[in-house]
Amino acid sequence: MTVAVNHVVDGPGNGRDGGDSEVVVLSGSLGSDLRMWQPQVAPLTGAGYRVVRYDHRGHGxxxxxxxxxxxxxxGGDLLSxxxxxGVEAAHVAGLSLGGMVGMWVGAHAPERVRSLTLCCTSAELGPRGMWSERAELVRVRGMAPIADAALERWFTRGWRAGNPRRAEEFGEMIRATDxxxxxxxxxxxxxMDLLGALPRITAPTxxxxxxxxxxxxxxxxRRIAEAVAGARLEIVREAAHLGNVQQPERFADLMVEHLEVQKHE
Known part of the structure; x- marks a missing residue:
């Protein structure tokens, strides 16, 4: 069964009826909530898009x-x-886990996806034992034991040192996750093993x-871009796993540019 996920809609037609505005859905990382996409909201709505951010089940x-x-x-939660x-098809942008969900939807429900933007993600992410160990740790001891290590993966050392209050906000976000x-x-x-599904993705990626x-x-x-027909790869410097937070303008520019290209093709 699907879950009715928490979500926020910004931009034109922020009710059920979005008019003619194209919809961009932003899907987040493991351990974050929809606030992680805040830096991209204004650039996307400013370009005329209706922006839907949501929390994965058990997040936010x-x-x-x-x-x-x-x-x-x-993926079923996103489709629901x-x-x-009332959105027949949307542009889907996801980071990390959100990108994995985006790839799954793009391969299994291609008619619902206008375009894909896949950020800091993977189609196969081992070692498998690491994930079961981490899951058992949080089930037994809660989220606090993994928060500091997560922040070290999410942001570079220099960014954390220069933005201690912002880093702590994300630490609290992790600790608040169910x-x-x-x-x-x-x-x-x-x-997850999406490698075999990647060639089925037809959305501009x-x-x-x-x-x-x-x-x-x-x-x-690079592995994803090589497997999806016509996909383009961009590498952003001076950013770790939550690159959209550490380099917000560059990520927003790339996302808007990708969306705008679809209007002229």
Missing amino acids: GSPATQGPYDLSDL LLDAL PVGYAGCCAAIEN LVISAAEDPSTPPEHG
């Missing part, structure tokens, strides 16, 4: 169902959200990798 304001989850569960909003939901999503990543991302280094993005 979305309820946690008993896990483990599969990508089909998380589009149905609830352990059941987090563990369930760990299982979805552990069992932009892959953005961050040069200093220790979780999904640029070779993961």
